[in-house]
Amino acid sequence: MWMSELPPFVPFFIAALLVLFTRGLVRNAILLLTPVLGGLHLWMNVPEGTLMSVSLLDYELILMRTDRLSLLFGYLFHIAAFIASVFALHVRDNMQNVSGLVYAGSALGAVFAGDLITLFIFWELLAISSVFLIWASRTNRAIHAGIRYLLFQVASGVLLLAGALVHYYQTGSLAFDFIGLEGIAGWLIFIAFGIKCAFPFLHNWLTDAYPEATPTGAVFLSAFTTKVAIYALARGFPGTELLVYIGAVMTCFPIFYAVIENDLRRVLAYSMINQVGFMVCGVGIGTALAMNGAVAHAFNDVIFKGLLFMTMGAVLYRTGKINGSDLGGLYKSMPKTAMLCIVGASSISAFPLFSGFVSKSMVMTAMIEEGYDYLWLMLLFASAGVFHHAGIKIPYFAFFAHDSGIRTQEAPRNMLIAMSIAAILCIFIGSQPQYLYSLLPWEVDYWPYDTTHVLAQLQLLFFSALAFVWLNKQGLYPPELHSINIDVEWLYRKLLPAIGRYAYRSASQLRDSLSGAIRITLQGTQGVFQRSQLPEHYLGGSWPTGYMVMWTAVILGGYLLLDYIL
Amino acid sequence: MQDPEEKQYLFDKPENVSRLLRGFYLICGILFLLDFVLHRHISIIWEKIPGFYALFGFVACVILVLVAKEMRKFLMRKEDYYDVDE
Numbered sequence: 001m002w003m004s005e006l007p008p009f010v011p012f013f014i015a016a017l018l019v020l021f022t023r024g025l026v027r028n029a030i031l032l033l034t035p036v037l038g039g040l041h042l043w044m045n046v047p048e049g050t051l052m053s054v055s056l057l058d059y060e061l062i063l064m065r066t067d068r069l070s071l072l073f074g075y076l077f078h079i080a081a082f083i084a085s086v087f088a089l090h091v092r093d094n095m096q097n098v099s100g101l102v103y104a105g106s107a108l109g110a111v112f113a114g115d116l117i118t119l120f121i122f123w124e125l126l127a128i129s130s131v132f133l134i135w136a137s138r139t140n141r142a143i144h145a146g147i148r149y150l151l152f153q154v155a156s157g158v159l160l161l162a163g164a165l166v167h168y169y170q171t172g173s174l175a176f177d178f179i180g181l182e183g184i185a186g187w188l189i190f191i192a193f194g195i196k197c198a199f200p201f202l203h204n205w206l207t208d209a210y211p212e213a214t215p216t217g218a219v220f221l222s223a224f225t226t227k228v229a230i231y232a233l234a235r236g237f238p239g240t241e242l243l244v245y246i247g248a249v250m251t252c253f254p255i256f257y258a259v260i261e262n263d264l265r266r267v268l269a270y271s272m273i274n275q276v277g278f279m280v281c282g283v284g285i286g287t288a289l290a291m292n293g294a295v296a297h298a299f300n301d302v303i304f305k306g307l308l309f310m311t312m313g314a315v316l317y318r319t320g321k322i323n324g325s326d327l328g329g330l331y332k333s334m335p336k337t338a339m340l341c342i343v344g345a346s347s348i349s350a351f352p353l354f355s356g357f358v359s360k361s362m363v364m365t366a367m368i369e370e371g372y373d374y375l376w377l378m379l380l381f382a383s384a385g386v387f388h389h390a391g392i393k394i395p396y397f398a399f400f401a402h403d404s405g406i407r408t409q410e411a412p413r414n415m416l417i418a419m420s421i422a423a424i425l426c427i428f429i430g431s432q433p434q435y436l437y438s439l440l441p442w443e444v445d446y447w448p449y450d451t452t453h454v455l456a457q458l459q460l461l462f463f464s465a466l467a468f469v470w471l472n473k474q475g476l477y478p479p480e481l482h483s484i485n486i487d488v489e490w491l492y493r494k495l496l497p498a499i500g501r502y503a504y505r506s507a508s509q510l511r512d513s514l515s516g517a518i519r520i521t522l523q524g525t526q527g528v529f530q531r532s533q534l535p536e537h538y539l540g541g542s543w544p545t546g547y548m549v550m551w552t553a554v555i556l557g558g559y560l561l562l563d564y565i566l
Numbered sequence: 567m568q569d570p571e572e573k574q575y576l577f578d579k580p581e582n583v584s585r586l587l588r589g590f591y592l593i594c595g596i597l598f599l600l601d602f603v604l605h606r607h608i609s610i611i612w613e614k615i616p617g618f619y620a621l622f623g624f625v626a627c628v629i630l631v632l633v634a635k636e637m638r639k640f641l642m643r644k645e646d647y648y649d650v651d652e
Contacts, residue, residue, distance in 0.1 A: 257634075260642070381626045384623045385626065387627075388630060455604055457619075459597050462620070462623070463594060464626070467624045469587065469590070478638060484648075486647070493648050
């Protein structure tokens with residue numbers, strides 16, 4: 001095919017250009033073949049240790065650096081791009097097709113970047129290309145959410161660039177390897193990664209924007225941005241203890257929101273933060289087992305979260321509705337989608353034989369091994385909670401629950417194929433984890449299937465489900481309501497504008513009262529002057545300003561003349 | 567919208583739902599009892615509590631839901647909350 005040094009993003013960018021000028025079958029072929037050929041090429045022809053760089057001015061951009069870590073994410077992103085392309089094959093809107101390809105290509109560019117400047121370039125391209133998948137909804141809400149999304153992403157890029165420059169100043173190197181939290185550069189880059197990773201308080205762009213994307217756009221979005229961030233953390237900050245605590249918080253707080261959220265795609269967005277939390281914990285622990293667990297979980301999450309976003313995308317596509325309060329009983333008209341959704345739900349809940357189980361258990365085991373007992377309890381709580389809000393709530397409120405009366409068609413064939421591929425992968429990885437394990441970057445001897453693990457996990461999940469049944473029967477379960485819940489975004493969507501309006505109002509009031517005071521003073525002075533005898537005299541009359549200008553000019557001219565003569 | 571002539575679906579019959587639930591309760595019971603039969607490898611102190619995972623799963627989810635429900639009282643707003651300026 002092509003040479004092994006060809007950076008994997010190149011075919012995607014070329015394909016994006018071609019898609020602009022093609023339509024119909026040719027366009028579909030380009031959309032499908034790009035990830036397939038690119039992925040096969042990466043799998044068969046590109047060995048570890050490949051290095052490719054180009055010179056730009058005096059600077060060497062390392063466009064491709066392969067090792068087991070970057071290759072694993074490379075394979076993953078090709079699979080994700082392929083599944084998402086199949087799912088979006090019916091889309092005629094070229095804005096989405098092009099931005100999907102550029103977005104997937106940028107993600108590949110970022111994971112193969114060997115230096116911080118190249119990383120920065122693709123970091124920003126990720127932001128710019130993906131925002132069109134949100135704007136493609138073409139609603140007012142989506143446009144505003146997209147702008148907020150872009151602000152966060154660009155801020156992350158600016159921090160990354162600033163961090164990279166300080167890092168260069170301090171160390172003389174721009175290589176993208178271990179960075180660590182030493183000094184200001186480390187912190188700047190850490191926060192840059194943290195924004196894309198949806199750290200607590202920096203997470204709201206995700207739950208704000210992803211649910212506003214198009215049904216197919218959300219599938220692309222769920223695959224790349226946060227996983228690139230996990231990759232970046234795994235390379236730059238492995239073993240940074242702070243990450244364990246951040247990750248633990250990330251696993252726990254979103255599940256409360258997910259329980260009371262009505263928009264089912266927003267529920268998935270919250271549960272995405274929760275899953276990313278497990279990965280962040282793994283990177284923070286930093287042992288070989290934990291790191292393997294983190295990247296394996298990223299791998300699985302792309303597929304099962306993609307699957308869940310696809311099923312909800314299919315529901316939105318067919319019914320035009322996505323709120324739990326409007327849906328229900330859809331298993332009658334979309335039985336295949338319902339089954340596929342249950343597979344995705346079982347995988348995210350980490351049921352034995354499904355993919356989440358084989359990767360999440362690695363992080364949990366590593367946590368015990370390193371003595372984080374209480375944080376382990378938090379993660380266990382989050383594991384039970386995932387099942388509750390993603391595993392049960394998503395399929396239950398969309399496809400079962402009370403019958404909403406909606407009768408529609410099964411999802412289109414291309415969507416069903418895409419969802420089936422993802423579902424098969426979920427079950428295959430879950431039941432045959434050795435193939436995924438053999439690709440993991442670090443050497444570890446680990447096997448998830450023993451009596452202890454399986455029994456413990458089954459008990460945890462079944463009794464979580466029992467709690468759901470019991471709460472429902474008791475009428476204690478919070479009903480799905482037409483509502484939104486305020487989150488950190490309240491600070492910049494309500495408080496900040498309110499402060500701005502208040503400041504503006506106060507300033508204009510101040511201006512009005514000041515100018516009033518000045519006017520009154522002037523009028524008063526004028527009155528006093530008018531009442532006196534002064535205006536009757538020649539010099540006291542009101543002279544046009546022009547006179548003064550003229551006389552000033554005459555005086556200055558006189559000076560000049562005198563200066564010249566004397 | 568619902569057509570009275572429409573075919574009966576799986577969960578339209580209440581007895582199917584209760585059949586499903588009975589099976590589910592049975593599995594829960596078996597899983598709980600298995601804890602006392604199978605030897606579990608203990609790696610953390612809490613695991614010594616009999617039925618730890620089952621109890622934890624149940625209690626955790628009840629707490630999760632009840633707390634989330636309380637959170638609604640101060641977090642929940644109308645859907646157009648951000649669209650209107652006061």
